[in-house]
Amino acid sequence: xxxxxxxxxxxxxxxxxxxxxxxxxxxxxxxxxxxxxxxxxxxxxxxxxxxxxxxxxxxxxxxxxxxxxxxxxxxxxxxxxxxxxxxxxxxxxxxxxxxxxxxxxxxxxxxxxxxxxxxxxxxxxxxxxxxxxxxxxxxxxxxxxxxxxxxxxxxxxxxxxxxxxxxxxxxxxxxxxxxxxxxxxxxxxxxxxxxxxxxxxxxxxxxxxxxxxxxxxxxxxxxxxxxxxxxxxxxxxxxxxxxxxxxxxxxxxxxxxxxxxxxxxxxxxxxxxxxxxxxxxxxxxxxxxxxxxxxxxxxxxxxxxxxxxxxxxxxxxxxxxxxxxx
Ligand SMILES: Cc1cc2nc3c(=O)[nH]c(=O)nc-3n(C[C@H](O)[C@H](O)[C@H](O)COP(=O)(O)OP(=O)(O)OC[C@H]3O[C@@H](n4cnc5c(N)ncnc54)[C@H](O)[C@@H]3O)c2cc1C
Numbered sequence: 001x002x003x004x005x006x007x008x009x010x011x012x013x014x015x016x017x018x019x020x021x022x023x024x025x026x027x028x029x030x031x032x033x034x035x036x037x038x039x040x041x042x043x044x045x046x047x048x049x050x051x052x053x054x055x056x057x058x059x060x061x062x063x064x065x066x067x068x069x070x071x072x073x074x075x076x077x078x079x080x081x082x083x084x085x086x087x088x089x090x091x092x093x094x095x096x097x098x099x100x101x102x103x104x105x106x107x108x109x110x111x112x113x114x115x116x117x118x119x120x121x122x123x124x125x126x127x128x129x130x131x132x133x134x135x136x137x138x139x140x141x142x143x144x145x146x147x148x149x150x151x152x153x154x155x156x157x158x159x160x161x162x163x164x165x166x167x168x169x170x171x172x173x174x175x176x177x178x179x180x181x182x183x184x185x186x187x188x189x190x191x192x193x194x195x196x197x198x199x200x201x202x203x204x205x206x207x208x209x210x211x212x213x214x215x216x217x218x219x220x221x222x223x224x225x226x227x228x229x230x231x232x233x234x235x236x237x238x239x240x241x242x243x244x245x246x247x248x249x250x251x252x253x254x255x256x257x258x259x260x261x262x263x264x265x266x267x268x269x270x271x272x273x274x275x276x277x278x279x280x281x282x283x284x285x286x287x288x289x290x291x292x293x294x295x296x297x298x299x300x301x302x303x304x305x306x307x308x309x310x311x312x313x314x315x316x317x318x319x320x321x322x323x324x325x326x
Contacts, residue, residue, distance in 0.1 A: 210265020
């Protein structure tokens with residue numbers, strides 16, 4: 001049997017990341033193609049969480065529920081994954097393309113002497129991968145010379161692995177023995193109550209410089225609330241201090257892939273488009289019909305957002321009310 005494919009499952013604060021199920025479906029396909037086992041290393045979860053990984057496609061799960069892995073500590077998490085890698089000798093290590101996954105991937109690639117590709121959008125069984133380059137303007141084909149590949153996989157591109165109750169596989173405890181670290185976890189700041197996470201949102205309403213002020217962001221929030229959407233922003237809005245950085249979409253912010261992206265007062269510079277051009281449908285509301293976002297949009301609405309948003313909110317509420325009454 002060939003070398004295994006290793007999926008890194010990070011359970012932070014006791015919660016499995018939904019992207020783990022996507023990694024398992026990609027991993028399963030690669031493992032089947034190379035007739036190798038699919039192994040998951042579960043950091044921060046116990047045997048019950050490990051069994052769910054088996055039911056979602058892993059052949060073997062090495063779990064550790066060590067308290068020190070409940071919060072992200074790149075050094076410790078890397079040590080846990082390296083311990084599993086030393087045991088399994090994987091051909092490829094798959095991680096999520098989020099802050100934690102990207103940060104870990106770099107450490108792992110160095111320590112494993114592996115080839116590294118971030119934000120991968122396609123993976124060929126033979127080893128080649130595709131990833132966006134130059135703000136998504138080019139798709140790069142990446143080939144590896146190193147025997148091991150470390151890949152971070154773009155979220156929401158691959159279907160999550162379905163749970164097959166009763167599927168069997170091995171579940172083993174990884175006796176986590178951490179070495180010294182220079183990193184200490186200090187605190188975790190949760191998102192505001194009721195806030196929808198941008199990374200997994202199916203609908204996003206974003207505001208840009210055109211919003212014109214911190215207080216005026218209430219219009220964006222109101223539309224987001226009516227649509228059940230997450231709130232995003234351009235860097236111009238974030239840099240102006242109108243909304244925290246965690247809402248920023250784009251090259252130096254989050255990459256999102258919602259079904260619907262509503263861009264209000266955002267001109268659509270390349271660095272913003274890099275983060276959201278994968279949306280299924282884009283609705284742009286802008287006073288400038290010629291700006292790039294309006295050109296890129298599925299539906300371009302020319303006008304002042306402060307006149308249009310209340311009308312859209314009223315219509316959405318009316319239709320929701322009609323749907324409830326029906
Ligand atoms: C290295 C680098 C990284 C970057 N990373 C990012 C990133 O991650 N994300 C990002 O967004 N940017 C990023 N930028 C900045 C980017 O280049 C743009 O400056 C920024 O996206 C512009 O934001 P904006 O569209 O909100 O502002 P503007 O370009 O100023 O556009 C404002 C828009 O609002 C419209 N408008 C004004 N009033 C109204 C109204 N009442 N109703 C409707 N429309 C109205 C205007 O017509 C205009 O189109 C980066 C830049 C660099 C150099």
